[in-house]
Amino acid sequence: MENIVETLAAYGYSNLEDRIEFELDGVIEKEIAPAYCNENFELCVSCMDYTTLKVTDSEKSVTAFVTELLKKIKKNTLPDVASVCVFPRFAPVVKAGLAGTPIKTTVVGACFPAAQTFLDVKLAECKEAIAAGADEIDVVISVGEVLERNYEQVYKELVAIREACAGVVLKVILETGELKTIESIFNASLLGAYAGADFIKTSTGKVPMNATPEAVYVICEALRQFHVQTGKMVGIKVAGGITKVQNAIRYLTIVKHVLGEAWISPKYFRIGTSQLLEDVLKEIKTVAAKDASL
Numbered sequence: 001m002e003n004i005v006e007t008l009a010a011y012g013y014s015n016l017e018d019r020i021e022f023e024l025d026g027v028i029e030k031e032i033a034p035a036y037c038n039e040n041f042e043l044c045v046s047c048m049d050y051t052t053l054k055v056t057d058s059e060k061s062v063t064a065f066v067t068e069l070l071k072k073i074k075k076n077t078l079p080d081v082a083s084v085c086v087f088p089r090f091a092p093v094v095k096a097g098l099a100g101t102p103i104k105t106t107v108v109g110a111c112f113p114a115a116q117t118f119l120d121v122k123l124a125e126c127k128e129a130i131a132a133g134a135d136e137i138d139v140v141i142s143v144g145e146v147l148e149r150n151y152e153q154v155y156k157e158l159v160a161i162r163e164a165c166a167g168v169v170l171k172v173i174l175e176t177g178e179l180k181t182i183e184s185i186f187n188a189s190l191l192g193a194y195a196g197a198d199f200i201k202t203s204t205g206k207v208p209m210n211a212t213p214e215a216v217y218v219i220c221e222a223l224r225q226f227h228v229q230t231g232k233m234v235g236i237k238v239a240g241g242i243t244k245v246q247n248a249i250r251y252l253t254i255v256k257h258v259l260g261e262a263w264i265s266p267k268y269f270r271i272g273t274s275q276l277l278e279d280v281l282k283e284i285k286t287v288a289a290k291d292a293s294l
């Protein structure tokens with residue numbers, strides 16, 4: 001196992017604050033308008049983890065959620081979403097509903113969203129979710145320990161979770177709205193990457209501040225440097241309160257700008273959202289109507 005504290009020392013985030021402000025307001029802002037097109041709306045759909053994480057979810061409501069999704073995809077000739085994301089006990093329901101499609105079953109595990117339980121319980125929940133059909137697991141990092149800079153502890157826990165989730169896609173959620181600083185978000189991204197996460201995810205959608213352009217930029221920069229140092233590509237999932245296509249395209253543009261075109265596919269870019277699909281459909285129709293009137 002890596003000595004993670006020494007490893008992190010090889011990375012740098014100084015001057016990042018100025019660079020983020022300069023690039024988000026300048027070059028990235030200019031790249032957003034040309035990216036606002038049907039091709040990218042559809043790309044957003046194919047990168048979508050279509051999510052329901054409500055206290056009121058039931059087997060019946062989750063079944064209906066999946067059925068409605070498949071109907072919308074067919075009716076509007078949309079690409080398949082990347083996955084459907086639910087609480088653990090719904091994994092079999094989602095798996096059954098998605099049978100015959102390439103859409104994956106994502107489960108939020110390890111006591112989402114607070115992750116404040118015993119490691120054994122976290123590992124057991126992840127294993128049970130996988131046995132129940134989960135293809136992908138999203139887990140929250142121990143946020144309080146990151147804030148206390150207990151990096152070795154956080155890293156070891158993530159390594160144990162990675163082992164428990166062998167063979168499935170693992171997404172590590174940072175809860176960036178609670179980590180707040182560039183230092184915390186940057187280092188937490190690296191802890192996830194070194195522990196073997198397939199994706200670093202911004203947020204749970206369950207705290208007041210979710211994905212922001214600044215936080216997404218910081219994660220991308222950490223993953224860019226990780227790629228330079230190790231040659232490994234780790235994906236990024238933006239999530240939490242993403243309801244408008246404009247926001248999705250903004251995040252897509254930041255990821256493309258910092259990490260490059262190679263990250264722009266469902267393998268390395270995801271949008272976790274419960275509400276974006278309706279706005280995508282609205283925008284696709286608006287653009288089609290505009291084109292038809294020309």
Ligand SMILES: O=C[C@H](O)COP(=O)(O)O
Pocket residue numbers: 051053085108138203204205239240241242271272273274275
């Ligand atoms: O995993 C978290 C979800 O992607 C959050 O989605 P939401 O804020 O759109 O409900």
